[in-house]
Structure formats: structure tokens, C-alpha cells
Amino acid sequence: MAAMKPASTIYWYELLWILPSLALPVGMFAVLLVTAFGAQIHLPGIERRVNPAKLDSTPPFDHPGVVQLGAGRYEVHMVGQVWSFDPAEIRVPAGAEVTFLATSSDVVHGLFIPSTHTNVMLLPGQVARVTARFDQPGTYPFFCHEYCGLGHQTMSGQIIVEPAGTTAAAKGN
Ligand code: CUA
Numbered sequence: 678m679a680a681m682k683p684a685s686t687i688y689w690y691e692l693l694w695i696l697p698s699l700a701l702p703v704g705m706f707a708v709l710l711v712t713a714f715g716a717q718i719h720l721p722g723i724e725r726r727v728n729p730a731k732l733d734s735t736p737p738f739d740h741p742g743v744v745q746l747g748a749g750r751y752e753v754h755m756v757g758q759v760w761s762f763d764p765a766e767i768r769v770p771a772g773a774e775v776t777f778l779a780t781s782s783d784v785v786h787g788l789f790i791p792s793t794h795t796n797v798m799l800l801p802g803q804v805a806r807v808t809a810r811f812d813q814p815g816t817y818p819f820f821c822h823e824y825c826g827l828g829h830q831t832m833s834g835q836i837i838v839e840p841a842g843t844t845a846a847a848k849g850n
Pocket of ligand 1 (some may be wrong): 757758759760785786787821822824825826829830832
């Protein structure tokens with residue numbers, strides 16, 4: 678019996694390491710399930726596919742700009758191209774929830790709005806969809822953050838968030 682004691686001590690030490698190493702991945706998998714199916718947090722998916730050569734005649738990209746969907750809700754139809762965004766200036770009132778539908782007419786671009794969590798790639802042929810809220814009035818720059826050629830560093834724009842109640846912003850575009 679005396680020989681059993683050290684063996685059982687080692688067994689408990691091993692168990693002390695084995696249990697957390699099982700609990701960690703099980704816990705992380707549980708967090709993944711809760712965020713994906715409980716909190717509905719997903720990566721931006723492909724909204725739909727379009728022909729990048731025919732954006733001029735493909736709604737809504739044939740009329741890039743800001744559209745008001747409802748009270749405080751806006752949709753921006755945006756085209757990225759070498760080396761600019763259309764529209765490059767977006768005006769919304771404070772508190773606006775803005776959904777960006779964006780694509781590229783030529784090469785791979787990006788849409789990065791540092792003041793929000795917005796960070797998507799604009800791939801020719803695919804439409805990216807991402808929603809952001811703008812609560813504080815101010816000017817929020819956005820950038821192309823995928824290297825797209827010689828003028829990449831000039832590809833930017835700005836979102837002007839006006840104090841709520843400003844009629845020009847409420848009408849959009
Ligand atoms: Cu467009 Cu970089």
C-alpha cells in the first residue's frame with residue numbers, strides 16, 4: 678500500500694493539468710456557439726454577386742449614394758474604384774444606423790471606417806454588407822485599406838454626422 682501513495686499523487690497532478698486543458702476548448706466552443714447562434718454575431722458575408730463590368734446598369738450601384746430607409750436608418754450604395762469611393766462624402770444625422778452595400782468595379786479594394794467596427798473587403802463581383810451606428814456628430818474618415826495600385830493612398834472619403842434634426846441630413850444624399 679505504501680507504494681500506491683506517490684502514484685496517486687502523480688495521478689492528481691496530471692488530472693489538475695488535464696481538466697483545464699479539456700475545459701478550455703470546451704469553454705471556447707461554448708462561447709462560439711453562444712455568439713454565433715445566441716448573439717447572432719457573424720462575419721460579414723457575401724450579400725450577393727454582381728457583374729463588376731455592368732455596375733452602371735445594376736441597381737442599386739447605378740445610383741451610388743445615401744438612401745433613407747426609415748426613421749434614423751440609412752443605406753449607402755457605394756462603389757470602390759481606382760482610386761476613389763462613390764460616394765466619397767456621406768451625410769447622415771447623429772444617431773443614424775447606416776448599412777453599407779459596397780462593391781468594386783475593378784480591383785480589390787477595402788472599406789475601413791476606423792471610428793466603427795467597419796472593416797470589409799470590396800471584391801469585384803461581390804457585394805459586401807455591413808452596418809454601423811453614428812451617434813456623435815463629427816467627421817469620420819474612411820479609407821481603402823487593401824493595396825490597389827499607385828493611387829491607393831489617395832482613396833478615402835468622409836462621413837459627416839450632423840447634429841440630429843438638421844433637415845439637410847434627414848433628407849440624405
Ligand atoms: Cu482602393 Cu486601395
